Amino acid sequence: MSEGSFSRVGVVGLGTMGAGIAEVLARGGLAVVGVEINQDALERGRGHLEKSTGRAVKRGRLTEDGQREILDRIRLTTDFGDLAECDLVVEAVPERLDLKHRVFAELDKVVRDDAILATNTSSLSVTAIAAATSRPAKVVGVHFFNPAPVMKLVEVIGTVLTEDGAVDRVAALVKGLGKTPVVIGDRAGFVANRLLFGYLNDAARMLETKHASRDDIDTAMTAGGGLPMGPFTLMDLIGLDTCLEVLEAIYAETRDRRHAPAPVLRELVTAGLLGRKTGRGFYAHDAAAAEETAQDGPPPSVAIVGDEALSRAFAAAASAVGAPTAKIENADLIVASGEEADVASIEGRAKKGAVVLSDGGLTGGGALAAHKPEKDRPLVEIGLTPVTTSASADRAAELVAALGLTPVRCRARRGYIVDALRFPYINDAVTMLDAGYADADAIDAAMTLGCGYPAGPIAEIDRLGIGRALDQLEYDPDEANSAVADRLREQWDLGLTFR
Ligand SMILES: NC(=O)c1ccc[n+]([C@@H]2O[C@H](COP(=O)([O-])OP(=O)(O)OC[C@H]3O[C@@H](n4cnc5c(N)ncnc54)[C@H](O)[C@@H]3O)[C@@H](O)[C@H]2O)c1
Structure with missing residues (x-):
C-alpha cells in the first residue's frame, strides 16, 4: 500500500447506501469486503449489487465482463472479523446513534489500528461517533448521496479529534473514484x-x-x-x-x-x-395522474402598459403565441408596470371581465399583483390580496397560461414564492460561509452536485444581486438585524461581489 492510498475497503451494511458505496469502490478497482448482519440481509445486499450493475449493463454503460469483475471484487460476509485487513471501513447501517456506537465498538476491536473508520451518517454527530471509539483520531464522516453510483458529491467530514491527513486521504480516495469531495467540519446536516x-x-x-x-x-x-x-x-x-x-x-x-x-x-x-x-405523503402517489388541461381556443387579446420587466415579458409572450394586441378598453388581459401604471384608472376603462395584472405590491381594487422572477423563465407569480375573488384569480391564471406562461398563485406578500424561499436559503449559505466550516467552493459544489441546483447559492447571490437579497430579507441598516448574515451586509457596504 502506498502512502495515502487505500487498497482494501470494508463496507458495513449493504442497504440502499452501503450497496451503492461498495459498488462505487469496486468500480474504482478496490478490493471490497461487504458485511451484513445476517445471511438474509446479505442476500438482499447481493441483490442490490446485481440489480444496480445489471442495470448499467442493460443501458450499455458496462460490459458483462466489467460487471463480473466488479462483483468479483466484492467479498460478502456476515463476519466482522473479515474486515481485519481493511485500511478503511465505511459504516452504512441505519441512522441510530446506539447502533452506530455498537458497530464502531465492534470495528474498533477487529480492524487494524492504523485503519480509518468512516461513517455515512446524514445527521448524527461524527464527533459523537468518534469519541466513543478508542481511535477517535482515525474517525471521519464520508457522506455519499443517494444513489451513490450516480451522485457526484461526497461530503468528507473531519472533527476536532481527527488527525492531520486522515481527511485528505479520504478526500483523495473519493476524487480517485471520480467523485467530487467537499471537505467540511462536523455540523448537523453538514453543508x-x-x-x-x-x-x-x-x-x-x-x-x-x-x-x-x-x-x-x-x-x-x-x-x-x-x-x-x-x-x-x-x-x-x-x-x-x-x-x-x-x-x-x-x-x-x-x-x-x-x-x-x-x-x-x-x-x-x-x-x-x-x-x-x-404511497402517500404530501402527494397521493397511487392516485391516477392528473388530467391534462388542454389550452384550446384563440389566445386572449392583450394590452401592455409601461415598459418594466413584467410588461416586456408579457409583450414577448403575446407575440410568441400570436395573441392580438388591443386597447385597454377591449383587451381580455391588461398588463401594467412601472410609473405609467395607474391601475385605478386602467380598471375604470377596462371592459367587464378583463383581468388587470400589475407589478405593484398590494393592489387595492380587482387588479392582481404579478411577479415574474426571472426573465428567461416562464413563471408568473400572481399575488392575491384579501379581496381577490377565486374567480378572478382563476381567470388570471387561465389567461397567463393561454400566453404560454406558467401561472402560480400565492398571497401578494414580499417575495411571493420563489424569492421568499430562495433568499433565506442564500442567507443561510452566507451564514455558513461566515461560520468558517465550509468555503464558497464547497457550498456551491454541495448544492449543485448534491441537490441538483442549477447554480450554487454563493454564485446565485452575485447573479441576483446583494441589494435584492437584502431587500427581501428586510435588512434595515439602522437596526441590528441578526437574521441577515453579517457577511452579506459587509459585501454590500464595500460594493463587493462574492466571486
Ligand atoms: N438513504 C439515503 O438516501 C441516505 C443518503 C445519505 C446517507 N444515508 C445514511 O446512510 C446510512 C444507511 O442508510 P440506508 O438508507 O442505506 O439504510 P438501509 O436501511 O437501506 O440499510 C442499512 C443496512 O444496514 C444493515 N445493518 C443493520 N444493522 C447492522 C449491523 N449491526 N451490522 C451490519 N449491517 C447492519 C441492514 O441489514 C441494512 O441492510 C444511514 O446512516 C443514513 O442516514 C442515507
Whole structure:
C-alpha cells in the first residue's frame, strides 16, 4: 500500500447506501469486503449489487465482463472479523446513534489500528461517533448521496479529534473514484442537508400557512427557481420520516426557529404518511395522474402598459403565441408596470371581465399583483390580496397560461414564492460561509452536485444581486438585524461581489 492510498475497503451494511458505496469502490478497482448482519440481509445486499450493475449493463454503460469483475471484487460476509485487513471501513447501517456506537465498538476491536473508520451518517454527530471509539483520531464522516453510483458529491467530514491527513486521504480516495469531495467540519446536516432542509421546511410552513398551494409551490420552484423538482415532490421522495429526523438534528444544534420542523411534517409522519415509500405523503402517489388541461381556443387579446420587466415579458409572450394586441378598453388581459401604471384608472376603462395584472405590491381594487422572477423563465407569480375573488384569480391564471406562461398563485406578500424561499436559503449559505466550516467552493459544489441546483447559492447571490437579497430579507441598516448574515451586509457596504 502506498502512502495515502487505500487498497482494501470494508463496507458495513449493504442497504440502499452501503450497496451503492461498495459498488462505487469496486468500480474504482478496490478490493471490497461487504458485511451484513445476517445471511438474509446479505442476500438482499447481493441483490442490490446485481440489480444496480445489471442495470448499467442493460443501458450499455458496462460490459458483462466489467460487471463480473466488479462483483468479483466484492467479498460478502456476515463476519466482522473479515474486515481485519481493511485500511478503511465505511459504516452504512441505519441512522441510530446506539447502533452506530455498537458497530464502531465492534470495528474498533477487529480492524487494524492504523485503519480509518468512516461513517455515512446524514445527521448524527461524527464527533459523537468518534469519541466513543478508542481511535477517535482515525474517525471521519464520508457522506455519499443517494444513489451513490450516480451522485457526484461526497461530503468528507473531519472533527476536532481527527488527525492531520486522515481527511485528505479520504478526500483523495473519493476524487480517485471520480467523485467530487467537499471537505467540511462536523455540523448537523453538514453543508447540503443543512441548506436544503431549511428551504424544505420553509416550503412546508408556506403550505401550512396557506400562503400558496402544494402544486403552486412545486411549480414555482421548478419553472421559476430552476430546480429539478419542487420541495414537496422532493420531500416525498426523501421520505418524510427522514426529513423530520434531519430537521430535528439540525434544530437541536442551531436552535434556529427556521429549522424547527413544520408541524405539518410531524403530523404526516405520525399518521404514517411518509411519502413515496408508503404511497402517500404530501402527494397521493397511487392516485391516477392528473388530467391534462388542454389550452384550446384563440389566445386572449392583450394590452401592455409601461415598459418594466413584467410588461416586456408579457409583450414577448403575446407575440410568441400570436395573441392580438388591443386597447385597454377591449383587451381580455391588461398588463401594467412601472410609473405609467395607474391601475385605478386602467380598471375604470377596462371592459367587464378583463383581468388587470400589475407589478405593484398590494393592489387595492380587482387588479392582481404579478411577479415574474426571472426573465428567461416562464413563471408568473400572481399575488392575491384579501379581496381577490377565486374567480378572478382563476381567470388570471387561465389567461397567463393561454400566453404560454406558467401561472402560480400565492398571497401578494414580499417575495411571493420563489424569492421568499430562495433568499433565506442564500442567507443561510452566507451564514455558513461566515461560520468558517465550509468555503464558497464547497457550498456551491454541495448544492449543485448534491441537490441538483442549477447554480450554487454563493454564485446565485452575485447573479441576483446583494441589494435584492437584502431587500427581501428586510435588512434595515439602522437596526441590528441578526437574521441577515453579517457577511452579506459587509459585501454590500464595500460594493463587493462574492466571486
Ligand atoms: N438513504 C439515503 O438516501 C441516505 C443518503 C445519505 C446517507 N444515508 C445514511 O446512510 C446510512 C444507511 O442508510 P440506508 O438508507 O442505506 O439504510 P438501509 O436501511 O437501506 O440499510 C442499512 C443496512 O444496514 C444493515 N445493518 C443493520 N444493522 C447492522 C449491523 N449491526 N451490522 C451490519 N449491517 C447492519 C441492514 O441489514 C441494512 O441492510 C444511514 O446512516 C443514513 O442516514 C442515507
